[in-house]
Structure formats: C-alpha cells, structure tokens
Amino acid sequence: MGWDLGNLVAKGMDQDRRKIGMLDGLKILRGNIDAFRMGAYPGEAFLLPTPYYPGFDRDLKWRTGVEIVPIHCSSSNGFRISSSALEEAYQQARTHNLKVKGVLITNPSNPLGITMTRTELSHLIHFAIDKNIHIISDEIYSGTVFDSPTFVSIMEVANEKIQQDAGIWNRIHIVYSLSKDLGVPGFRVGMIYSNNQMVVGAATKMSSFGLVSSQTQYLLANLLSDKKFTEEYMKETARRLKKRKEKLVCGLRNAGIGCLKSNAGLFCWVDMRHLLSSLTFEAEKELWRRIVREVGLNISPGSSCHCSEAGWFRVCFANMSEQTLQVAMRRMKLFTDSALSSVRPTTDTTTRSLPRWISHTQLSSHDWEFNTS
Numbered sequence: 001m002g003w004d005l006g007n008l009v010a011k012g013m014d015q016d017r018r019k020i021g022m023l024d025g026l027k028i029l030r031g032n033i034d035a036f037r038m039g040a041y042p043g044e045a046f047l048l049p050t051p052y053y054p055g056f057d058r059d060l061k062w063r064t065g066v067e068i069v070p071i072h073c074s075s076s077n078g079f080r081i082s083s084s085a086l087e088e089a090y091q092q093a094r095t096h097n098l099k100v101k102g103v104l105i106t107n108p109s110n111p112l113g114i115t116m117t118r119t120e121l122s123h124l125i126h127f128a129i130d131k132n133i134h135i136i137s138d139e140i141y142s143g144t145v146f147d148s149p150t151f152v153s154i155m156e157v158a159n160e161k162i163q164q165d166a167g168i169w170n171r172i173h174i175v176y177s178l179s180k181d182l183g184v185p186g187f188r189v190g191m192i193y194s195n196n197q198m199v200v201g202a203a204t205k206m207s208s209f210g211l212v213s214s215q216t217q218y219l220l221a222n223l224l225s226d227k228k229f230t231e232e233y234m235k236e237t238a239r240r241l242k243k244r245k246e247k248l249v250c251g252l253r254n255a256g257i258g259c260l261k262s263n264a265g266l267f268c269w270v271d272m273r274h275l276l277s278s279l280t281f282e283a284e285k286e287l288w289r290r291i292v293r294e295v296g297l298n299i300s301p302g303s304s305c306h307c308s309e310a311g312w313f314r315v316c317f318a319n320m321s322e323q324t325l326q327v328a329m330r331r332m333k334l335f336t337d338s339a340l341s342s343v344r345p346t347t348d349t350t351t352r353s354l355p356r357w358i359s360h361t362q363l364s365s366h367d368w369e370f371n372t373s
C-alpha cells in the first residue's frame, strides 16, 4: 500500500516497508500468529494483563490452542501491571507446564481507557529480555488518546533503551488496525510492524488469505496521503472524545458513580461496586441484567473482560448521539437513586470464597475521575 501512515502510526516506528505487513483486520492476524512461528502452539502460553478485550479469547486462544494466562491487575494501583503480578503469571504458567511464548499488551487499554507509562513499558521489556520471550503490543487505540499523558509506543521505548543487535529487538511486534482510529472497522485493514523479517515475511505471505481489496486500498491511500486532513482529523477526534468522555463522567458522577481516570479510548472503566448486593461475580451479573432491563443500557460487565474484581463495568461513550447519552445518564441517575435505597451489602463473607482483591486498598485519588468511596 502506498500510503503515508505518518500521522497515524506511533513515534518509534519508521515507515520501512520491510517492517510492515498488511492484513484484512487484526482478527485474521491473531488467527495466524502460529504461522508466524513467534508463538501460539498448543502447550504454549501468552501472558495478558487483566482486564482485557474479550475478543482475545476467540482470536488468540480458541483459534490457535495457546493458553492465556492472566496477569492480575487490581484497583489498588489503578490496574497497572506490577512486576510481582508479571512474575506471578509467569510462574503460574510454568506450574501448569506451559511454555511462555510472550506477553500481549493493549496500549492504550481496552477496556481501561488508559495509556501505559514509559516506566511500565521499560519494565516489560526487561522482563521479556530476562525470560527470553516475545512482546506483542496491540496499539489499535493509539489514535484515540485525548488527554495527557501522551501515547508512548513500546517501539519508542525499545529504540531508546535497547541496542539494535540485542535479541529482544526481534521479539517486539506491534499490531494495529484502522478500525478504531479512523472508525472504519468494516474496511478490515490491519497491520503488523516488527523488526523481525521472518514475522513480517510470514504475515505478508499470509495476507494472501485476507487481502485488503484494491478499492479499499485506493480509497485509503488517497485519504491517508493527505497529511493536512489526517492531522486535522486526529486533532478533532481527540477534541470530541475528550468532550464526550467528560459528559459521561459528569453524568455518572451525578448518579453517584465513579470512573477510573482515563486519557484514551472510546469507553470508561466504571466502578459500580457500591451497587452490588454482594462483592461477587453473581451479583455483578445480576446488576448487569437489571441495567439492561431497567435502564435499557447494555454495558460490559468486568467479568467478561476477565477482571479479577467484581463490580467494574466498561461503558462506551463514542457510539451514540449526545442526546442518547443524556437520556442514558438521566435513567442511570433514577436507577441508582432507587437501587441505593434498596441495596443492602452483605456483611456475611464467610459462606462464599471471595476473591483475594477484596482486602485490597482503594484507588488513590489521582487514579479517579470521581471517587465514590
């Protein structure tokens, strides 16, 4: 494809054609990870920070037979990846006789709506060096960052910290697609960026099973080669997302609901623990059902994203009109007013085995848009 991805791809990724493979969307890319020989054989595992995009179960696990081993992140540190959680996941995989092939991150995160810090990325790289494993960074939301801190790609940190002849250099891969940043999921345009010629070569060969149509290529080449347009488009996207997110946060605050402080994505990670009848996933599912039935909103319960704490939900804000959002927030307020007057949180925690997170401390104030606790 002869387009200029300059305004869309991250710093740290040069536009060397030999490092880029194009495919029809990310789903096929994941399905073919085994063909790349960088992972994905039965008996092998990828470590994934939780909560994560539920599609990974289908695209990575079911299609290739690899296991996904969760890196448990918790609200105690704003769902950041800690070194101890990374090591714990690695050891858990080993205990189950799984060979850890790599870590798959999503930066910015779906469902958290946050970008990873330079320090986190640097820790991750050193972990991958230490364990001799790959890193796949899904940067599909990199163009949705609407607030500081700015987006930092793993490739940018790798460029700063690693010698180009180091082994890890060939084990860092970025996957990207135009689905989110350009709002064209139906176009099915995905790409892989890697310094590893074997990976890019395999992706290029596999692309014959999922070619991007010439009409799509022609249209996008015209669109993306217009630097002025893409620059303005990205700026306007960020402006609108920020405004819309603030509306959602404000509406939820009015209903007594807090969110994790976010700076990216098309959704917020919302804390409804205080609306649960008990701190369990059954209660989370029941709350989800009530919100669908009584409020008419379909939001994603955290358990569908493998969150290890009950009571968190992903709420999308970019796929509706402003008027619809206003109606939704009005209904949420009515719902919480009546729910809060009837919720009696259980004090009996002895009959159920509760997850270990319950004893965790609360988020610190800088992690919050609005703290209900």
Ligand SMILES: Cc1ncc(COP(=O)(O)O)c(C=O)c1O
Residues within 6 Å of the ligand: 025, 026, 027, 028, 053, 055, 106, 110, 138, 140, 177, 178, 179, 185, 188, 189, 190
């Ligand atoms: C983190 C993440 N990766 C990949 C995908 C799939 O993208 P595509 O539609 O381009 O295959 C999604 C879609 O929601 C996603 O959220």
